Amino acid sequence: xxxxxxxxxxxxxxxxxxxxxxxxxxxxxxxxxxxxxxxxxxxxxxxxxxxxxxxxxxxxxxxxxxxxxxxxxxxxxxxxxxxxxxxxxxxxxxxxxxxxxxxxxxxxxxxxxxxxxxxxxxxxxxxxxxxxxxxxxxxxxxxxxxxxxxxxxxxxxxxxxxxxxxxxxxxxxxxxxxxxxxxxxxxxxxxxxxxxxxxxxxxxxxxxxxxxxxxxxxxxxxxxxxxxxxxxxxxxxxxxxxxxxxxxxxxxxxxxxxxxxxxxxxxxxxxxxxxxxxxxxxxxxxxxxxxxxxxxxxxxxxxxxxxxxxxxxxxxxxxxxxxxxxxxxxxxxxxxxxxxxxxxxxxxxxxxxxxxxxxxxxxxxxxxxxxxxxxxxxxxxxxxxxxxxxxxxxxxxxxxxxxxxxxxxxxxxxxxxxxxxxxxxxxxxxxxxxxxxxxxxxxxxxxxxxxxxxxxxxxxxxxxxxxxxxxxx
Numbered sequence: 001x002x003x004x005x006x007x008x009x010x011x012x013x014x015x016x017x018x019x020x021x022x023x024x025x026x027x028x029x030x031x032x033x034x035x036x037x038x039x040x041x042x043x044x045x046x047x048x049x050x051x052x053x054x055x056x057x058x059x060x061x062x063x064x065x066x067x068x069x070x071x072x073x074x075x076x077x078x079x080x081x082x083x084x085x086x087x088x089x090x091x092x093x094x095x096x097x098x099x100x101x102x103x104x105x106x107x108x109x110x111x112x113x114x115x116x117x118x119x120x121x122x123x124x125x126x127x128x129x130x131x132x133x134x135x136x137x138x139x140x141x142x143x144x145x146x147x148x149x150x151x152x153x154x155x156x157x158x159x160x161x162x163x164x165x166x167x168x169x170x171x172x173x174x175x176x177x178x179x180x181x182x183x184x185x186x187x188x189x190x191x192x193x194x195x196x197x198x199x200x201x202x203x204x205x206x207x208x209x210x211x212x213x214x215x216x217x218x219x220x221x222x223x224x225x226x227x228x229x230x231x232x233x234x235x236x237x238x239x240x241x242x243x244x245x246x247x248x249x250x251x252x253x254x255x256x257x258x259x260x261x262x263x264x265x266x267x268x269x270x271x272x273x274x275x276x277x278x279x280x281x282x283x284x285x286x287x288x289x290x291x292x293x294x295x296x297x298x299x300x301x302x303x304x305x306x307x308x309x310x311x312x313x314x315x316x317x318x319x320x321x322x323x324x325x326x327x328x329x330x331x332x333x334x335x336x337x338x339x340x341x342x343x344x345x346x347x348x349x350x351x352x353x354x355x356x357x358x359x360x361x362x363x364x365x366x367x368x369x370x371x372x373x374x375x376x377x378x379x380x381x382x383x384x385x386x387x388x389x390x391x392x393x394x395x396x397x398x399x400x401x402x403x404x405x406x407x408x409x410x411x412x413x414x415x416x417x418x419x420x421x422x423x424x425x426x427x428x429x430x431x432x433x434x435x436x437x438x439x440x441x442x443x444x445x446x447x448x449x450x451x452x453x454x455x456x457x458x459x460x461x462x463x464x465x466x467x468x469x470x471x472x473x
Contacts, residue, residue, distance in 0.1 A: 003032045006206060007189035009047065010199030019206055021183055024090040024323045024356050025315060031088065031183040035207045041215040044203050048145045048172040049221045051200035056142045056170035060119055063168050064111050069195035071107040074100065077191065081156065084183045086315045089152050090323040090356070091278060093316060103157045106439050106456070110164050113440075113456045118169065118464065125473070133473040140464040142170035143245070144223030147216065149237075151229045152325055153281045155181030159188060161439070162226040165459040167201065171224070174203045176216055178229070180325055182206050209233065217241060224463055228283075231401075231448050238451070247452035247462050251283045251376050252404025252445060254434045257393055257419065258299060260292040262409035266431065268302045271382060274407070274433025276310065276360050279321050280380040281329075283449075284405050284434045287376060288366070290393045293386040300364050300384055304349050307360045307382075321380055323356035333358050333379035336372040340383065343370050350380075374400050394422050403446035405434035426450070 005012040015034035023030045036044070055063075074081065082096035091099070121139040126132050148162035155177060166173050177185030189204040205216060217225065217237050224245045227237055234250035256274070258267050275286035291299050310320040324330050330353055337351050340363050350361030358379050366373060366383040373383070373396075387393050397406070407429040408416050420428040426444040427434070436443055443454040452462060 001029050001031065004034075004183060004186040005190070006034055006186045006204050007193040007197075007202065008034075008204070012190065012193055019179070019182065019208070021088050021180065023087050024180070024325050025087075027355075031084075031186075033182050033186055033206045036205050036212060037207075038212055038215050041205070041212060042219065044174055044205060045145060045219045045221040047200040048174050048203050051198065052142070052144055052170075052172045055167075055172055055198060055201050058170075060114075060168075060170075063170065064115075066195055066197055067107055067111060067164055067168055070192050070197070071104050073191040073194050074188070075104045077187070081184065081187050084187055085155060088183045089155060089180050089325060090315050091153075092318040092320075092322055094318045095278065099154060099157050102437075102439075103160045106157065106160060107164050109440060110456050110460070111168060114165070114168050114460055117457065118460055121469075135471055135473050137469040137471070139467055139469075140169070140460075141467045143463060143465055144171060145221050146171045146173050146463055147176070147219075147222045147225045147227075148173055149176045149216075149225070149227040149229060150178060150181060150185070152178040152180040153278065153283075155184035156188065158228050159185060161454065161459060162228075163188075163202065165456070166224075166226075166463045169460060169464050171463055172201050172203070174205060174216070174219075174222075176205045176209070179208055214240070226454075226459070226462070234450070235448075245452075245462055247450075247454060247459075249283065249404075249443070249445060249450040249454060250448060251378075252402040252449045253287045253374055253376050253400055254284060254402075254405045254407075255393075255397060256286045256289045256433070257390065257406065257408045258289065258291045258295070259390065259408070259410040259412075259415065260294045261411050262295070263411065263431070264295060264299055264302060267409040268299065268306055270407070270409070270431075270433040271303060272306045272310075274435070275382045276307070276321065276380045279324055279358070281325060281378050282436075284436050285378075286382070286407065286433055288373065288383050288385065290385045290387050292390075293388055296364075296384070296386045300348060300362070303382065303384075304362055307349055307362055310360055312357060312359055321357065321360050324358060324379060325356075327356060329378060330356055330358055333377050333381060336375055336377050336379075337361060337363065337381065340366060340370045340372050343367065345370060345383070368396055374402070376402070390419060394419065397423060397425075401448045404449035405429065405445075407432065407434050 019035035085096035348362040
């Protein structure tokens, strides 16, 4: 167990008020962090607002140098950071290393995009025929204080996908990591400190959202919020804030649709990877599978055989299925399984638990009156729905509360396009599982899945505004 400090007001500090982080795997305390109280929150935003006056005016290359220095320090310490991920969010060590390396690539790609499209002003000349002789210089400038709220499941990548674009543009950041994810957040703040980032440019706020959440999201100094997390909190942010830009990513019930001409082996492999990696705790995880009834039995049998090959257990051993983030997550997943079985679903494999581990589970015979049909399980469960006419699937998905990603498996591209055009989702994939990357691609959802667009260019766009200078030619 380690006591961590955080980068605050240009120094590494700790407080008497503390937050204990327990391992989802062992329930042991793996870290103690300084926790903020309600009466400290406003001063954090005040400091960030003051720091913006200087940070936004320094040469853009200097900001880039700080970001690259941070990235190198993070990469040099990836083993330390990966161990933190493993201990606090039960992600296996190998995947934790991959997340950190991907995050370094994100920094480099963000800087490249920033230099390409956000540094030089765009010039627009008046139509010569009007003879007004005016020229417009249009540039993108920072907004001010950006509030970045990240989730537990990708505590490095999804934090830096908010922090880096905000800072390189010249914004200052107040960063609230998820409770399970706070150790990773504290280490990121340490690496920024070691990169000599100026005081109050990045401000990390540790604490439980239930205790300090409203004080954070309602602060009047906020000029933009980027949030990834659950629907309830995302909708609360939207209700509590007004007149500022929001980017909200709130999860999904991502479907896979498997037509009768699909390559079954490829479809099965994608469903296993897309549905069960990191134990299904991904917003883009395949949450429900619609299979044409003519191939349903063969698909289900192949799927079960592949699921049997998955390793279950320790994060250190790089098991495929590791503990869920909390006992309440296990209880929710178990409730969904029980409800489905009680209403006639068939348990093909799994369903059993051990501590916070839920063994990978396949349910067939799913109907639209079952909770799991349009619920987000965030667990290693693959529910299977048989269909005869794909239009019934389209109709069911039209009524879904979510609209993040979908995937369609068919060898007929025209049929893929026809179905995709009828689905109200942010992204639709042909013959591969839904996923968040590549980071250069736009990432967005509709309905309860979110508002606004992420992805490198769009993150930079959302955290800046147009400023125009009009002069005589």
